[in-house]
Amino acid sequence: MRKQNVILAARSQNLLSELATELSATGIDVQTIVIDLLNDSSHTELFNEVEKRGLSVNILINNAGMGNYGKFYKLPLEDHLITMRLNNEVMVRMAHEFIIRNKGKEHRCYLLNTASTASYQPVPKMTIYAATKAFMLFFSQGIRFELRKSNISVSALCPGPTESQFFEPAKMDEIWHKNKKYMMTAESVARIAFDGTLKRKAVIIPGFFNKLGAFAAKLTPQTLATQASGMLFKG
Numbered sequence: 001m002r003k004q005n006v007i008l009a010a011r012s013q014n015l016l017s018e019l020a021t022e023l024s025a026t027g028i029d030v031q032t033i034v035i036d037l038l039n040d041s042s043h044t045e046l047f048n049e050v051e052k053r054g055l056s057v058n059i060l061i062n063n064a065g066m067g068n069y070g071k072f073y074k075l076p077l078e079d080h081l082i083t084m085r086l087n088n089e090v091m092v093r094m095a096h097e098f099i100i101r102n103k104g105k106e107h108r109c110y111l112l113n114t115a116s117t118a119s120y121q122p123v124p125k126m127t128i129y130a131a132t133k134a135f136m137l138f139f140s141q142g143i144r145f146e147l148r149k150s151n152i153s154v155s156a157l158c159p160g161p162t163e164s165q166f167f168e169p170a171k172m173d174e175i176w177h178k179n180k181k182y183m184m185t186a187e188s189v190a191r192i193a194f195d196g197t198l199k200r201k202a203v204i205i206p207g208f209f210n211k212l213g214a215f216a217a218k219l220t221p222q223t224l225a226t227q228a229s230g231m232l233f234k235g
């Protein structure tokens, strides 16, 4: 079960090709689809393209996401709206399409939505991002219960700070440089995420300190938790 063929979908053809070459060397079949998920009908186009290639998806990982760093009113409204669209609307569209196409089938299917430890409390200066991630966590847990007697298992992934390309477009370079040494690698997060998905965990929080942070945020009054995250992200 661990060795799966994959279909990678994103906008950057060159990065998709590089990753496909790397993964193919492990002996799996890797397909790539260049798509901008912000386009209205991209969710149906993507699944139709998969079907056209004679393939089907039994594990969907909704991972595309973005964030913007800065005071809410100082950032362009359009940036906030695009973040909300990608992190929430696109994920909902993809999840809906996946469930419609797979519910009732004989084989087990898995849906993994990448939320964040930011799902657990408001995060000043990343307010919209944290709110979209809270939505993802609640959404995932809600549909998980709705689907509990079906062949589809739903999990939410809540990573903490992880080495990736996330920080540059989010204008968080300084924070990235300061905290790089405390970050998990994308590979270790992906391994834990995949194991947790196959074990049908409701919520997967990679790393001891991220688990501790999420647990502490749940136990702390929200005003205090907001102050604490506001101090951490003051830049």
Ligand SMILES: NC(=O)c1ccc[n+]([C@@H]2O[C@H](COP(=O)([O-])OP(=O)(O)OC[C@H]3O[C@@H](n4cnc5c(N)ncnc54)[C@H](OP(=O)(O)O)[C@@H]3O)[C@@H](O)[C@H]2O)c1
Pocket (backbone or CB within 6 Å): 009, 010, 011, 012, 013, 015, 035, 036, 037, 038, 063, 064, 065, 066, 067, 086, 114, 115, 116, 117, 158, 159, 160, 161, 162, 163, 164, 165, 166, 167, 186
């Ligand atoms: N890094 C962290 O510290 C951290 C912590 C918690 C949660 N997360 C979450 O983890 C997920 C992955 O982020 P990451 O850290 O790996 O950042 P990343 O390196 O920026 O990856 C984002 C991915 O989303 C794809 N993407 C973005 N916009 C897209 C669009 N319109 N259409 C199709 N694909 C699109 C990007 O590919 P293209 O640009 O080629 O389209 C890229 O593959 C996100 O949901 C993020 O919120 C990250």
